[in-house]
Amino acid sequence: MTETDTSIVLYGGKGGVGKTTCAAAHALARSRSGARTLVVSTDPAHSLGDAFERELGPDPTEIRDSLAAVEVDPETGQEAYRGVVEALVAEFRSAGIRLDDADLERLFEAGLIPGGDEVAALEYVARYADADYDAVVFDTAPTGHTLRLLDLPDVLAETLGVAGDVQRRVRRTARAARSMVLGPAAYWGGGDDGDAVAALHDRIEAVGAILRDPERTGFRVVCTPERMAIAESERLVARLREAGVPVDSLVVNRVFTNPDDCDCDRCRRDERRHADRLAAVEAGFDLPVRRVPELPGESQGLAALERVADAL
Incomplete structure (x- = not known):
């Protein structure tokens, strides 16, 4: 070619x-x-x-x-970042960690994802x-x-790999805590479909491969x-x-x-x-x-x- x-x-x-x-x-x-x-x-x-x-x-x-x-x-990049932050906040909340909208904004402004x-x-x-x-x-x-x-x-x-690890650890902790109360039912509906962190991670890796493909x-x-x-x-x-x-x-x-x-x-x-x-x-x-x-x-x-x- x-x-x-x-x-x-x-x-x-x-x-x-x-x-x-x-x-x-x-x-x-x-x-x-x-x-x-x-x-x-x-x-x-x-x-x-x-x-x-x-x-x-x-x-x-x-x-x-x-x-x-x-x-x-440029708002497109910020929207992608916000989706990751919101996914992490959802996991924290499911684990019983109280985060309000002001906390979410502080996480967003902290610059987890640069550029x-x-x-x-x-x-x-x-x-x-x-x-x-x-x-x-x-x-x-x-x-x-x-x-x-x-x-x-x-x-x-x-960065997203670290965020995904945090998300998975929080998810496991939350499921373990729920299982003490609900038993096996705690794991129903707990799949990773729609995982914003993993989805963005895979998307970014695919772009990196495209940019290097002669x-x-x-x-x-x-x-x-x-x-x-x-x-x-x-x-x-x-x-x-x-x-x-x-x-x-x-x-x-x-x-x-x-x-x-x-x-x-x-x-x-x-x-x-x-x-x-x-x-x-x-x-x-x-x-x-x-x-x-x-x-x-x-x-x-x-x-x-x-x-x-x-x-x-």
């Missing part, structure tokens, strides 16, 4: 390098080829709607035939990875957020032909590989090409500088390099995105 065949593509990199434009253009290109495509922004500071010049929300909005877009609602924005992003990966789309493209947050997102499945698996997922690191962006891309590629996330290519955005062959000093200087940086990128990265030319004017709207799509 080649990088263009993966059903899930994530775009990430330093803030301000054009991840949203590239993700939107890639999704547009996939839909143009006939693939039913969804593009999802997981960046808390959403700009995907601006790229398409459309109002977007937490549910898919149709952009054109075969293309829909969505912006992650509301990242948890929400993982929830959207889980929600749409196996949905009725041929391709799902993610416009991720800047590098720091993205690395936390990639670390989160392991962090949550450990048959399904490809990560594209976006940079501009500037030293700081290239250096951050080197660190991001290394970190992605450490995490086992398949990196399929490097996208160098806003490359100056001097299409009119202008002879002024500034154009010649920028053309040489970008050519030198591209040569350094191609020598320094063992990845396919995609070049996206600098576009005149704003890179918003379908017409502008179509021009970017041709390079992706």
Whole structure:
């Protein structure tokens, strides 16, 4: 399977390098080829709607035939966390530990599950990875957020594992106490169906497996032909590989090409500088390099995105 065949593509990199434009253009290109495509922004500071010049929300909005877009609602992560806290509180109450609504709020605010924005992003990966789309493209947050997102499945698996152990111990204690009064009837209806902790644990583990599956997922690191962006891309590629996330290519955005062959000093200087940086990128990265030319004017709207799509 080649990088263009993966059903899930994530775009990430330093803030301000054009991840949203590239993700939107890639999704547009996939839909143009006939693939039913969804593009999802997981960046808390959403700009995907601006790229398409459309109002977007937490549910898919149709952009054109075969293309829909969505912006992650951070409340989704908080809802998943609240479900875990409520499940634990229910077990405590069943064991005779008195907890009121104020106690529940304190548990919720204590931050058992870290990273509301990242948890929400993982929830959207889980929600749409196996949905009725041929391709799902993610416009991720800047590098720091993205690395936390990639670390989160392991962090949550450990946290939820501990929460599940606590829940099971409390459940066993409550059943033992009830059995002293009710006998075997204490165990009737005591199955684990609908266990919010175990369900979220399994869901998060499944997302972690998806993000590391090269048959399904490809990560594209976006940079501009500037030293700081290239250096951050080197660190991001290394970190992605450490995490086992398949990196399929490097996208160098806003490359100056001097299409009119202008002879002024500034154009010649920028053309040489970008050519030198591209040569350094191609020598320094063992990845396919995609070049996206600098576009005149704003890179918003379908017409502008179509021009970017041709390079992706």
